Amino acid sequence: MKILILFAHPAFERSRVHARLLKAVRTLPGITLRDLYEEYPDFDVLPGQEQPILEKHDLIIFQHPFYWYSGPALLKQWMDLVLEHGWAYGKDGVALQGKYLMQVISTGGNAQAYTAEGHHGHAVHDFLLPYRQSALLCHMHYLPPYIVPGSAHIADEDLARYADGFVQLLQGLSNNSIDLKMLMRQPEANMLTGLPGLLPAPPR
Amino acid sequence: MSNESFFYQALVYLATMVVFVPLAKKLNLGSVLGYLLGGIIIGPALLGLIGQSGQDLMHFAEFGVVMMLFLIGMELEPSLLWKLRAPILGLGGLQVVVTAMLIGGLAMACGLPWNQALVIGMILSLSSTAIVLQVLTEKGQMGSAAGQSAFSVLLFQDIAVIPMLAIFPLLAPAGATVTAEETGSLIEHQPAWVKTIVVLGAVVGLVVGGRYVVKPVLHIVARTRLRELFTASALLLVVGIAVLMTLVGLSPALGAFLGGVLLANSEYRHELESDIEPFKGLLLGLFFIGVGATINFDLIEHSPWIVAGLVAGIMIVKFLVLAALGKLFRLSRDQNLLFSFALPQVGEFAFVLFSFSAGAKLLPQQLVDMMMAVVAISMALTPLVMLAFEKWVQPRFGNAGQEKEREDDKIDERNAVIIAGFDHFGTVIGRFLRASGVPATVLDLDSDRVDLLRRMGLKVHYGDASRFELLKSAGAEQAAIIVIAMATPEKNLEVVQAVKKHFPHLRMLVRAVDNADAFDLMNAGVLHIYRETIDTSLRLGTDVLEMLGRRAYQSQRAARMFRRFDEKSLKGLAAFRDDKQYVNAAKERIEELQKFIQADAYTNMMIRDTGWERDNAEERN
Known part of the structure; x- marks a missing residue:
């Protein structure tokens, strides 16, 4: 599978988690990395430039910090402008049909915070609803997210493990050694790497 | 003069230049008049410092004209020359022919035989390349329609000298012979077809040599890195062309002009220009001093009215012909006036041609002396005429004397936006608004630009x-x-004042050059002020940050933050008119800005990120 990472981080120069993750995957073969804030610092996203790139890939990954239960502003701007009616959805909008969408996110909160009783009151799966539904609207398959929790205080050794897990995941997806049907049944891609996400344990 | 050394002469001429030219400049008279005045004062009529050497000096200094044409040629690309072919042949040709006929006719009416009248007519039809180009260049008018037309006419006249030299011997009464010495040509006595072949050969040689010899030689010379050697080569080039042209009986000025055109595209153009420029200036200065010194004041004293009448008559006839032709060639009124006021004097070639005619016994010596004085006076008058034109004629037809006269255009469009001023700054605004579907009424003060933009369909x-x-x-x-x-x-x-007074309802968006300018506009009550370079400078600065590896988004935010802060602090700084206070306040703001930019909002966001990780109810309160 050809993989496109759409990376969105407005303050990447201050980021530790995403700097480490990107360092690990930047040089992997068969993966295209697009740094949206570098590409469109003025927010003038060009659909004509983005759409052909999307068409050339099978798996689209939104990689971003989890801001206000969503992505950074430019990611939304990107979706607003690039996912055009008649191209991505609606009548004749089949350009993305059959492709996969996945999110790689870092969250400040940990597993406990993302429960009905926790600080944020809902599971992260709930907050990702707009992305999940957007994928469906564009006739795409939504893969479960890969999550790096507790990003503000994560230890370097743990962060390195998450980076390795990210590499494994991408390699597995890239050479089709990961069973996508099995993956789609998981709530989080973390389950494949054995690293904790925002769920305490795989459900049954 | 005979026993005076070279150094004495140099002292006299150089001192004359250094004293009179700055003086004339100071009095707003222009350098040409300064040289002429200097020449008159050191000449035989007053101080007698240079005696009769004025004539010789002029023959020598005429070479300045050759250099000037070389330089002009270098400014002209062949394509431009081709573009000017119509004015050169049409305007220039008609000027020479019509003026020669008219003056010749008048001369015949005064009782001169037809051949003498024709010779005088032809000679007097010429104008002074040296003076006119110098004056127009000083006024920055060479690029204007009048400047281009004047240049075309002068160029044609320079070319016309050659056939004149050829015709004059034919007009000479039987028995008078013209020796080769007088034209300096080696082929004077050859049959016509030989002459033609030699002349064509020389021109071809010039073209080929310019392309295949001069450029490589200059390349070799340039590589020696000896500055004076390059200067020597530049001079050699011009002198060489002049000698070659003289040998085949062509005008050295014309040859130099051709040589210049050939080198217009060469990479050594600027180098050649800067090397020859000072020599040209000095020689032309000498030439003008010579003109001043050769004015025969005895003659003027004896028959002042005849001389005055001749000068006035000739200049008026030439002026009228020029004005009529200018109109025929559709010069606008202001440009036509400038054109006609610039060219009515008689040119330096007249000295050459008159002495030639005297030698050929074409004209009696008495008449030649008289005409020489008339020519010199008409040349000396040119800067004065131009001055009078600027002072009294132009203001009545133009605005503030600087721009040319032109009626305001009738404006039939009505738009919500008016753009006043349409140079590179306004153009972008206009194009942007137009592209965004907002038509604007555009006003501009530069009549040439208005015409150009209109031709482009704007x-x-x-x-x-x-x-x-x-x-x-x-x-x-x-x-x-x-x-x-x-x-x-x-x-x-x-x-701004006019709008405030008459149309206070208009919102003014005003261009400012720098901070000082912005302060003035603030004091005038303008709310929307746009400093010319702030956005561009910041964009460049942003690119510098990005090339150094900063994130594009961060750099752009910093630039926008900088601009907002700067515009806010500009308003605060406008209050300080005292230099010291201003500097202190400005200093404080620079430090403040630094802190401000470095404490970007994202810093806070990232620091407070910890608020997201609290994971149990007890901590939440």
């Missing part, structure tokens, strides 16, 4: 936007916004 109106009538006819009463983007801060302020 609707631009000529006129001074600080004038009530023009603003009114541009629809200022119905408009909502006026963009004031004139070329100078002074003009901007004038327009």
Whole structure:
């Protein structure tokens, strides 16, 4: 599978988690990395430039910090402008049909915070609803997210493990050694790497 | 003069230049008049410092004209020359022919035989390349329509000298012979077909040599890195062309001009120009001093009215011919006036041609002496005529004397936006608005630019936007916004005052050059001020940050933050008019800005990120 990472981080120069993750995957073969804030610092996203790139890939990954239960502003701007009616959805909008969408996110909160009783009151799966539904609207398959929790205080050794897990995941997806049907049944891609996400344990 | 050494002469001439030219400049008279005055004063009529050597000096200094044409040629690309072919042949040709016929006719009416009349007519039809180009260049008018037309006419005249030299011997009465010495040509006595072949050969040689010999030689010379050697080569080139042309009986000036055109595209153009320029200036200066010194004041004293009458008559006839031709060739009125006032003197070639005719016994010596004085006076008068033109004629037809006269355009469009001033700054605004579907009424003060833009299909109106009538006819009463983007801060302020006075409902968006200019506009009550370079400079700075590896988004935010802060602090700084206070306040703001930019909002966001990780209810309170 050809993989496109759409990376969105407005303050990447201050980021530790995403700097480490990107360092690990930047040089992997068969993966295209697009740094949206570098590409469109003025927010003038060009659909004509983005759409052909999307068409050339099978798996689209939104990689971003989890801001206000969503992505950074430019990611939304990107979706607003690039996912055009008649191209991505609606009548004749089949350009993305059959492709996969996945999110790689870092969250400040940990597993406990993302429960009905926790600080944020809902599971992260709930907050990702707009992305999940957007994928469906564009006739795409939504893969479960890969999550790096507790990003503000994560230890370097743990962060390195998450980076390795990210590499494994991408390699597995890239050479089709990961069973996508099995993956789609998981709530989080973390389950494949054995690293904790925002769920305490795989459900049954 | 005979026993005086070279150094004495050099002392006299150089001192004359150094004393009189700055003096003339100071009095706003222009350098040519300074040289002429200097020549008159050191000449035999007054101080007698240079005696009769003025004539010899002029023959020597005529070489300055050759150099000038070489330089002019170098400024002209062959394509431009080709573009000018119509004015050169049409305007120039008609000027020479019509003027020669008219003056010749008048001379015949005064009782001269037809051949003498014709010779005089032809000689007097010429104008002074040296003076006119110098004057027009000093006034920065070479690029204008008048300048181009004047140049075309002068170029044709320079070319016309050659056939004149060829015809004159034929007009000479039987028995008079012209020796080769007088033209310096080696082929004077050859049959016509030989002459033709030799002349053609020389021109071809010039073209081929210019391309295949001069450039490589200059390349070798340049590589020696000896500055004086390059200067020597440059001089050698011009002298060489002049000698070659003289040998085949062509005008050295014309040859030098051709040589210049050939080198117009060469990479050594600027080097050659800067090397020859000072020599040209010095020689032309000498030439003008010579003209001043050769004015025969005895003759003038004996028959002042005849001389005055001849000068006035010749200049008026030439002026009328020029004005008529200018009209025929569709020069606008202001440009035509400039053109006609610039060219009515008789040129330096007249000295050559008159002495030639005297030698050939074509004209009696007495008449030649008289005409020489007339020619010199007409040349000396040119800067004065131009001065009078600028002082009294131009203001009546133009605005402020600087720009050329032109009626304000009638404006039939009515738009919500008026753009006053359409140089590189206003053009971008206009193009942007137009691209965004907002038509604007455009006013500009540069008549040439207006014409050019109109030819390009843009609707631009000529006129001074600080004038009530023009603003009114541009629809200022119905408009909502006026963009004031004139070329100078002074003009901007004038327009601002006019708008405030007559059309206070208009929102003014005003171009400012720098901070000082912005302060002036603030004091004038302008709310929307746009400093010319702030955005571009910041964009460049942003690119520097990005090339150094900064994130594009961060750099752009910093630039925007900088601009907001800077514009805010500009308003604060406007209050300080005292230098010291201003500097202190400005210093504080620079430090403040630094802190501000480095404490970008994202810093806070990232630090407070910890608020997201609290994971149990006890901590939440």
